[in-house]
Amino acid sequence: MIAIILAGVFGGLELDKIVDSSFPVFTLVLTVLAVVFSIYFAIKDLLRFNK
Numbered sequence: 001m002i003a004i005i006l007a008g009v010f011g012g013l014e015l016d017k018i019v020d021s022s023f024p025v026f027t028l029v030l031t032v033l034a035v036v037f038s039i040y041f042a043i044k045d046l047l048r049f050n051k
Contacts, residue, residue, distance in 0.1 A: 001038040008034025 012027030
């Protein structure tokens with residue numbers, strides 16, 4: 001989970017540097033998406049583990 005979230009954060013930071021925007025749009029969007037994906041994968045693994 002940590003790796004997915006960190007990838008989203010650092011990817012967003014790099015995209016914000018490239019675009020040079022005053023508001024960190026890519027950082028926020030990619031961080032939220034990374035959290036959603038990491039929760040999805042965690043739930044999927046837990047359901048598979050319970051079977």
